[in-house]
Amino acid sequence: MNWYEKLNQYFPEEEMKSKEHMEALLKERGNIYYKDEGPHHVMMYAELDDFLFIDYLFVSKDARGQGLGHKLIEKMKVKQKPILLEVEPVDEDDLDTEKRLKFYQREGFKHAHTIGYRRRSIETNEINQMEILFWSPTNESEEVIYEAMKKTYQLIHTYKDEELYGASHCDVEEVLTLEDDQNRKNIFDQLS
Secondary structure, eight states: OOHHHHHHHHSOGGGOOOHHHHHHHHHHSTTTEEEEEETTEEEEEEEOSSOEEEEEEEEOGGGTTTTHHHHHHHHHHTTOSOEEEEEOOOBTTBHHHHHHHHHHHHTTOEEOTTEEEEEEOTTTOOEEEOEEEEEOTTOOOHHHHHHHHHHHIIIIITTTHHHHHSSOOOOHHHHEEEOOTTSSOOGGGGOO
16 A cells, blocks of 8 residues: 555545645655655655644554654654644544644644634535644744644645635635634643
8 A cells, every 4th residue: 555545544535635646746846855664654744944843643553652753753853843734623433633643742743722723525515623733842832833834734735726726715814713722622621
């Protein structure tokens, strides 16, 4: 099974970029978008001057619990830049959602609970609500994380969307919002 099939099998359809999209990013944005692949993992990520964004992190079932995910995150942390990623809210019908959150919590990630993130999938036309998690060696504010997420959305998520999908994603201001932190709960508080 190739790297894309592994990701496509694991991540929900509404979260997946097309293979053409990821290949275009690797080829045409190869100075910022990377693939880290091994027999038991695939990690797609962007590295910019001031932050990292983990687009996809897959560890095969037979390698889970052996520290591979931790090693991959540690490899990113040594770069000493904030690390951002998107996760789905806990879904009781999908036990992996809670396991993923617990993993990132153990790795020291925080929930950017002031950042709202709702995007319409070009593939499924479904509204997809995600949560932003981040790790920072310098305690960056959520406003800084918000600006980094906007940059990620524009550079990575919407790259060549018209050409690749025949439609454009929503504008970044419609997708990402910075809200009063009293209005949203911390996603880690939901964990059992």
